[in-house]
Amino acid sequence: MMGEVVHAPLDTDVAIETPEHIVFRHRVAGPARRGLAYLIDVFVCYFTLFVVGIVVLLASGAGDIVDRMQHAPQTTTGMGVGLMLVLLFVVQWVYFVVWETWKGTSLGKMALGLRVVTTTGRPIGFGGAALRNILRGADVLPIGYLVGVVSMLLTSRFQRLGDLTANTMVVMVDRARATAPVRLWPPAEPYELASIPERVMLDAEERTAIELFLRRRGTLGPAREEELASMMMEPLVRRHGIHPPHPGVHGGPPPPRPSRLLALLYERAANAGRGEAPTSSRHEAAGGRLSWR
């Protein structure tokens, strides 16, 4: 047959093999997304600092704070300024370490669906979080994370120096929700299936192509939909020796539209086989749920 198209994974994917020999992929986050997450974090931090600053200012009488600090540092003013400086330290050096140790992500990363993991896909601990964040001190140089961005662009996992040293990477959290499988609607009529071979063999690409098309049905205009479907039909029809029914010359039911025919093909291919799954190795499942989300 024709040469197989190799499914080259996207180059921003990192494959991780578990001890169970299951391979799953993490999509690595690039500089733009991480930069945006960083901006959110910075905004959160300095907004907090700003609010605390206002409170400190009000608490210390809102007078000429600079003058009083220099000449008569009063208890409240001095303590307020001390608090601000400690907070500044926390913002610069502690904020990320605490969040990443605790949750594996920071507020900004969380907002963009990012997460820090080791290059083997495990959560990072305190040591990893501390190391990768202290090394921000090198990554920010000379201005605006230039070293970090250059390092990201030179490494396949978009790692800045802190990531390289701590052996970590920032990935996008895959929150794939279960979507219902494609259902043929209305259900196939016997006469419709009659024109389709008993056993339809689709290869992975064909199946994916048809599935993507069927999932997008309804977002295209009807004419465009049928046009696309007939374009997909042709090679399938030729390869599988399917004979679409002739136009209803004998007064029989009208022939299926190309999109309907595709759906029928898909249905036949997907539902070939036993209608019963083997049970789990552990226990007898007591009947499945009625509908699968």
Add this chain to the structure above:
Amino acid sequence: MALTSHVTEAAFIARRNQDWAELERLTQRAANQDVSALEVQEVTRISPLYRDICADLARAQAARYSAPLVDYLHALTASAHSVLYALPPRPRFTFSLRGKKSAFLAFPRAVRAHWPTMLLAAFLFFGPFLFGAIASIAEPSFAFRVVPESQLRPLVDGYAKGFATGRQAGEGAMMAGFYVNNNVGIALRCFATGIFGGLGSAFYLVQNGLAIGAILGYVASQGAGGNLLLFIIGHSAFELGAIVIAGGAGMSLGWSIIAPGNKTRLASLQSAGRDVAVIVSGAAVMLLIAAAIEAFWSASSMPAVVKVIFGATWLLVVLSYIFLAGQDEPWERT
């Protein structure tokens, strides 16, 4: 590559989706709260469910079930994996904070294991320090080349007054904030820039040594040296020790790239990184202690004798901690 499966997708889903839903519920709760939030019997369910879903994923991929199903199983496997392997049998990193004693002893052990760079860091700091001090005493205007005159003159006035009044509570808190932010920040930056072949650390060590030496020498040349010594004696063991240690750790990081030995440069950097994470965390704690002493003790109106005894005691404690603590076992990378 024909599409072959013995079981239809719908039947597969119908049979297995109950387990998937249970695993999804458990991993989500474990991820949102903590594994400890789960009941014991729930925790023991995760592992068999995870094994099953691994098999399901493999089966779904082999049977070429529809992409959403495979993606769903994929994501569920990944999130269950991260829950299940969140707590590996060994500590995730070189030291665990749970064992306080081990972290307490890991720090001096790690510092001693990196003694060549620590020694170099000490020379790079104390060499310029002595040079700055001696040069400024001999010729006070030398200090102006290192630290601006406008910053030096107020210092002399300040220390000439002595500590009769001490500091007010508010001022102490303010200075504590300043020392925490400034000094710990400098030490961490000094460490981080060591990744550039150790050059950044070396620069910060020399610069800080020279500046501190020049300040000391200049203030001494103006006749307030005794008071300045009384001020710094309490916290200097922690502060200067931590700067040297952080700088040495930074140079270790740089050296691991320059001379990786029989590892790749990246592997060498990562193994050095595990060591120095311990060292830098310890140095940061030392600096926090230094900040507290500097803010609330060093400028207090305690008699000179008390300050000297206080400072000497801490110097002894810090030195013996670094050199002697945890001698029974050598530092071991895990």
